[in-house]
Amino acid sequence: MSRAAFYLIVDGRYLPIALGLASRLVNLWKIDVHVFLEDRAVTDPPARVGSRIFLHLNVLDGLRPPDLPETPNWPAIVYDRVFAPRFLEDYDRLIYLDADIYPLRVDPSLLTVALPSGLGAVQDTASIGFSPHVTKLDRPAWCASIGLQSERYFNSGVLVIDRETWNRIDFSTELTRYMARHADAVRMPDQDFLNYLFQGRWTEFSPAVNFQKAIFNYGYERTFPPVFLHFSSFQKPWLKPDALESPHGQFFPLFQQMIREAGHDPALVQSGRRESVMRRLRKTSRAWLSQRGFSTRKEARQRREWQERARHLSTGFQADLRSGRYVDTTVQDIDPINPALSFDGQYLRRPLVITLEESV
Template structure:
């Protein structure tokens, strides 16, 4: 069975995608395809130097026109649905978002059965609640609003799919039909569509394979050692150096090294931290008070939100363990993790207790 990774990016993320692809190939030893949509003409790399194939503007005719897109959810995200049509030489394809750091190789992923054609990881941000974009709906009502009748909802940042089964579906027509019916409620558009289309049929795998930002503060990296670390928020570790006791600060240098190994100049991706003087002053004052044992309202609210999410994750993972939901592993969870967190004046934070494989 022949397998490959694929990544879809626009020109803004091209260097990030190339660096990620080089690391993936070095770790896993299988082909990696980078699809970039942007300026310039069509290009198809048939040779794949060092196992990485770069393709440009091959999906414009595949992705239907008129699909909703925003700056934070651009048109290129739909490419993860349509790129598999262009890779008929493979049996299995693994899609990764470009903001994922490949940590280690885990060959058992490639051998998993896919009776429904797709494997993915539950979306961590929506465990126990609906996303903020749902406008105050409870979780069950939010899922119904996007056509999902069950309780499981996956994050599409990592997906393994059966390419032949995928290619048999007219996803253009299916996606347009979904948008006609549910588009007003769909805010993570193609992810909501995929959850609706594959409901009751997707194979669930553990957070090892998509360890998301919403997992970071809760201590589960020892239960689910990350294979793919997903920076699934507006904060990205390559943008600016952060405090070393945050995950973004922890991975600032590894991202520089990964880009350097791929011949990408990391400096083109650096961005100044945008924060008003007043906000910095207020954050500094709250941190100063915390260091003296005085908790401000902001910190109390942060801890309250953390406890609510911690309760939801713990109960959710216990239920998953009891039900044996994860196809790749069995696990026990007899106590809640108790990670050490600090308050930086704005947010609770910690670094992860993880390691990753070095590659040349």
């Protein structure tokens, strides 16, 4: 087995979460974790971070080209994930993780599957059959706008990397060239760039390896038992408690525990924002009506959208499984899925049916 490590890249706000995640990864996977803290405001990082956890302060500063496009949800720090592998020369296999991930189980195939292009990833499940809503384009037009000819588009929250092959790429030059042509079109900047650079060449893992929030409501955790659960939206499970009928409610105490066991106060990463009284009343009244069999326009619209997305997901996953596209599974069909969804006055929701693997 190749020598392997995880790595994460965060600013000071996310450091307690990243160190909690790193501790759980070490306990489960028994391999090293490197946390790159990229924040010029931090001058006194924690001296002790745990066994097999390594903290790097601002070592990636200055590597990315200047003036790369960024958004509030995609700050410039996201580009740094492509440069970090050059500082991890002691490893053959690297796995990059976003910090909004909860590890559920170990899958050794991530450490052994061949990666001819240097990259393995998982399809972006939010864009199966659709384009990002912020683009206001249909999917073919969106793909063309970011230079993508391939129909496959991956999520960059989990990247499985062959370090030697990866480090042969001059990412600074490639980024500069790409943004000179497509900067006005990108909405998920580094993810769009990586999809362009690796189109038609990346090795594809099943949704189990990056089980994204976009499919939480569809019951696919039976077909694809999650390795990494990815809370890939503005809703983060550590921000505030929620009902146990939702994944965010299920995982709020688990994130609290993970952060606390790493020696940090989970209250430091919780949100201090409160809903307005009017917003809370509207939400409560819609939920009350739903529980009594009366569907508001908001709920009806969301259920129609759920049905449409469910058709795209089912068709796409069935085709992928039957073609043997995924390198980490031999499953060939989807388990029957008919999840019961409740409406909390704002969103449709259901709890995830998962097994939590613990270290031995």
